[in-house]
Amino acid sequence: MNNDTIPFEDSLFVNQSGKYILSILNEDVKSSSWLLTNGIHKIGRLDDKEIILDDVTVSRNHGYISVDDDNLHIHDEGSTNGIFVNGELIKEAILKSGTRIQIGKYFLIVSSVSEA
Numbered sequence: 001m002n003n004d005t006i007p008f009e010d011s012l013f014v015n016q017s018g019k020y021i022l023s024i025l026n027e028d029v030k031s032s033s034w035l036l037t038n039g040i041h042k043i044g045r046l047d048d049k050e051i052i053l054d055d056v057t058v059s060r061n062h063g064y065i066s067v068d069d070d071n072l073h074i075h076d077e078g079s080t081n082g083i084f085v086n087g088e089l090i091k092e093a094i095l096k097s098g099t100r101i102q103i104g105k106y107f108l109i110v111s112s113v114s115e116a
Helices: none
Strands: 020-024 033-036 039-044 063-068 071-076 083-085 088-090 092-094 100-103 106-112
Touching (some): 088 092
Antiparallel strands (some): 071 092, 083 100
């Protein structure tokens, strides 16, 4: 993770209709989370990615998460180390609240945002 990776702030909930939150679970990594709104959320080591996971175990263009209302999918873009969803190596998978993801050395979890 680098200094350009900026986790979401409380104010984002007012300005955007987030459906899910992606959070890092690693104990040795500073806690980070990203608000997943409708659209494509690119994952990788490069600075142009929304979800920057800065480690050599993560490819530059590792994959992406797509959100379309209540449909949430993850896709591997031919990464070196792959993407694991609930312990299974995948090329693409449907995600839901509680799904665990491993990308390189990072362990992440998807949580649903409850609407008030």
